[in-house]
Amino acid sequence: MAWVSWDDMTQTKSNGGLGFRDFQSFNNAYLAKLSWRLLNNPNSLLAQTLFGKYCKDEEFLQCPGNYSESHGWRGILIGRDLLLENMGWLVGDGKAIKAWPDPWLSLTNQVRPMGPALEWCSYILVSDLLDPDTREWNRDLIRLIFPSLETTILSMKPSRLGASDKLKWLHTKDGEFSTKTGYSTALEARSKDSDRPRPSVNWNRGVWNLKTAPKVQHVIWKALKGALPVGEKLLARQVPIDPLCKRCGKLESINHLLFHCEFAEKVWKQAPFLQYLDQRGLLYLETDWMGLVELTCLRPVGIVATQLAPWLICSLWTSRNNMIFNNKIVTIEEVISRAISSAKEWKNAQGQDEPKKPSQRKIEDVPHYDTVLQTDAAWTETTGTTGLGWAIKTARGTQRFSNSTTFVTSPLMAESLAMREAIKKSKELGIRSLRCESDSSQLIKALSSSFEPLEIYGIISDIKIEASSFDVISFCWIPRERNVDGDSLAKAALRHVTTDSFS
Ligand SMILES: [Zn+2]
Incomplete structure (x- = not known):
């Protein structure tokens, strides 16, 4: 086909x-x-x-x-x-993006935060890093979890109005x-x-996209990264502990615990897989994991569509911990049945919550407007600090506004932030029909065509969502000489941080 x-x-x-x-x-x-x-x-x-x-x-x-x-x-x-x-993610509302494993930190490469994930926040979404009220980055939280990424993250501008996250080809x-x-x-x-002589792990298919609970993914990830604290690893870190397997007395490596120990070997042999698991050659996590993930279960087990191997790994790991820390002996059958019942339980608990896409009404060009909006931004390249200015002009007169912001990475981002603020304010003032003017041809092009520059995906999405609630709205380019109000307001705002003011 x-x-x-x-x-x-x-x-x-x-x-x-x-x-x-x-x-x-x-x-x-x-x-x-x-x-x-x-x-x-x-x-x-x-x-x-x-x-x-x-x-x-x-x-x-x-x-x-x-x-x-x-x-x-x-x-x-x-x-x-x-x-x-x-592919990489463009951040909209952040609800579809897992903050640790998903690539969302670059528009050109697959960049994720460097792991290992902190235990208490392993499963957070990018949306969890946003303040629920303002939908701006929660700076304290970012400093706490991703201190080295503070500038990178703050320079990304998520959608405030709930535009969906989007996958892009890099x-x-x-x-x-x-x-x-x-x-x-x-x-x-x-x-x-x-x-590369040995097949390596496909992190998406082998870990992050496994149909399994996040806690299981986490254990698999740690195992594949060599980060499970087994005897051998603790010995290497000079932790004073007995590094030998509690079941057979051999050195407890990750592969020993999960595959080579006689106990583990029997677990894999007795697990109800449809395919016969050939163990004449020993299994190794690094080389065999992608194959194990593919194994399907016998139909009567009732989890045909779920992968059992990840749950077995997790069950082997917890039974080992139970033995060491709680003196509880777990049998081969128990390891297997625990894996199956957890897999079933998880499978049954899965609801289907689809993120909704905001409707984006087509922005039309209609000749008559009650109000004209002129926006501009003044950007400093060295600091990323930006002044935003806009003037709302009606037959009754002109209202002037300004604001300032930080972590802005380009003039286009600055111009689009000014437009987003300006439209938001216009809406708050009850304006229904609006002609929006800017001297940034790039911004006007982005707003009036289907081409959206990726660096401002979240901002542009917000502008389009907000625009759809006006009766009539259009975006048009004006030469800099005609944008005097916007320009001087933005420059003044950059000079000293000002809040909204009337004239
Ligand atoms: Zn052993």
Whole structure:
């Protein structure tokens, strides 16, 4: 279905002669394109059909691959995985973004906070870092959790009006996937793969997108990072503790505890997997985890669509702790049945809360307005401090306002912040019809076309949401000479921080 046709291939060949590796990469880029379309048009007939068949219980981005599924669907998942490794989040209201594992700190690379996550706040969302009333960053909390990221985070401007977070492809300017950049990315990934003898863990599929409880993801993550405090690790950290396995007396490494100890080996052998687990060669977390994640359960167990392996790891870990700290001996059967019952319990507790997308009414250009709004910003590059100024002009006269803000990274961001404040104030004043003027052609272009600069995604979303509540609104560019009011207000605000004032 998604595979490249012979025509495509011969055409590419004649364009430069591609080897098999190139062909594979080209193919993967095509598959990624298809996945991108599915991701962005979940209501299309194709998406509805495929998701209805293959992602009944899970989101497309999370659903695990399965050996029994069709060739075409597995192809789409290959494309999806290429996307997963190369997408980042644009912060809207922050409710869809997990603050620790998700990449949300850069518009060009997958950048996440450096772990390990602090235990008490491992599962926070980006929205939890916002003040619930103002929807501005909670600076104290950010200093507490991500002290080294304070400037980075404060320089991002989230949506105040609840625009959804958005995934972007990292290799294009507009954040939209293109086959060309997909191809070069796939090619790069493949050449990296061939340098690496051992398969590595796909963090999204192997940890963060596991269909399992966050606490289980956390244990898996720690295990894969070598951060579970087992005997061997504590010994290395010179913690005075007996580093040997309490069950068999061998050195307790992570792999020993989870796979190589006779006890663990039996747990894996007796677990009700559909596939026969071949343990003639020992299992290693680093190399075998992605395979274990794929294992499905026997139907009567009742958790066919849930992954059991992560729960087994977690159950092995807790039973070990129970033995060491509570002197409780747990049997092989208990480890397995605990894993299954927790998996079931978790599965049953899953509700479906879909984040709502704010409706964005089309902004229309209508010739007559009661009110004209002129906005401007004065920005200092060195400090990021910015003065915002705007004048609201009606037949009765002019009202002047100003404000100031910090952590602004570009003139465009400054101009858009001025516009957001200005429109908010206009709405508060009960104005229903508004012509908004700015001398920033970039901002006006962003507001009157579908092209949205990514760095101001949250701000632009807010302006569009706010705009949709006016009867009539338009945005238009004016030359700097005509924006005297806005300009002088912004400059004055920058000179000394002022609050709203009337004239
Ligand atoms: Zn042992």
